[in-house]
Amino acid sequence: MSHRNARLTVHGRRLLVERVRTGRPVMHVAAETGISRATAHKWIRRWRAEDEAGLADRSSRPRTTPHRTPATVEARLCRLRQARKLGPARIGPVLGLPASTVHRILTRHGLNRLAHMDRPSGQVIRRYERDRPGELVHVDVKRLGRIPDGGGHKVLGRQAGRARRSSMGFDYVHSAVDDHSRLAYSEVHGDEKADTCAAFLRRAAAFFTTCGIDRIERVLTDNAWPYRKSFAWRGVPADLGAAGKLTRAYRPQTNGKVERFNRTLLDEWAYLRPYTSNTERTAALADFLHTYNHHRCHTALGGQPPITRVNNAAAQYT
Known part of the structure; x- marks a missing residue:
């Protein structure tokens, strides 16, 4: 790899070769470029042996390492x-x-x-990413305790909040995340029944269409009953022209992108600040999703938001 004070870059080596090919002495060309005659001859030899590929940088790693750990x-x-x-x-x-x-x-x-690593087996987790938006969409449901009017324990304190929250029940946050771009869509519902999951997937597909993902090819879910046994759910991927796929049992890493999104959902929306009511928290979800999809820098995307990757992919395939 060329350092900042290097006399020759790939362009400089190419220029060196071109001048020598005109018949000029290697010594004169080396003096003009500020390098030694030996260095100039080295690049000429590499060019004659390997043509253009010989001018590229090579690894400085030695061919053998006698003292390496057995x-x-x-x-x-x-x-x-x-x-x-x-x-x-x-x-x-x-x-x-x-x-x-x-x-x-x-x-x-x-x-x-x-x-x-996968903690039970100790095997290195194999990271993967689909090549284009819509090729695979992860779907999952996250359960959250409802917030009573006036606030829960984060507003009123642990003891008072626990007493008020005991009979509030749960919200179910349904989420869909595109594997390639990490574009996400979520809704809050009162249950995770098959009909609710099926209707959510239809709306998620419509949302992805508005963002430039015209077709979902595969839908990946865990092994919850609505995804495994329900005819209401099975019909939706088929109507969308997608194939349904289940994760391996007790292997949340397979569905890892939506599982990681669930953590972000908790940190940057559900637990971001104390809410005084369940309605207030639900209303804040739309702003979070807009920020996540259009403005939040994603480390897995080189600092870009998901919508930028969708647009880049659309430009590539058109």
Whole structure:
């Protein structure tokens, strides 16, 4: 990789080759560009051997590393991490390695963060993302306790709020998230019955259409009864021209994008501030969704909001 004071970039190497090809001496061209004769000859040799590809930057990694930790030790280190979830400071004394070396090996194998692993099995979670908007939509329901008029425990205090909230029941937040763009749509309902889920999916599809996602190809849900057994639900994906798919049992990572959206929903809407009524919290959902889709920077999208990625994809496929 060229540094900021490099004499030659890829463009400079190409210019060096062009001048030498005109018949000028390599020594004269090297003096003009401010590099040594040996460096100039190196790039000429690479160009003659590999043509244009020889002028690109190469990795500085050595071909062999004699002092690298043996593969058997690395394998044992990874087993300790996956089976016992130990950190570098505890694995190091067991294997006689510095903690810094253990951390470097864990990073190399993708095990440096426990969040990257499936906790029961210790296997590295395979991240995936669909190639275009509408190819896969994640659907899920999040249950929230209702807020009594006048506020709950966040307004009145723990004891008073708990007594007022005991008979309030629950709201069910239905959400749909596009896998490629993270564009999201949510509604608050009083239940999670099959008819409610089916009607929500139709409205979610209509919302995605207004944002530029013309067709949903697959719908991914967990194994809740309305998604598994209900004929009312099964008919909606078919009407939309989409295929229904269920996650593996007890594997929320498969449906991870909507599960992560549910966390954002709680942090940036449901628990953002104390609400004095359930109606007030529900009314604030529309503003949150607009901010999330049109203004909120998403780390998985290179700092762009979801609607920007939808628009970029639309421009690419037109």
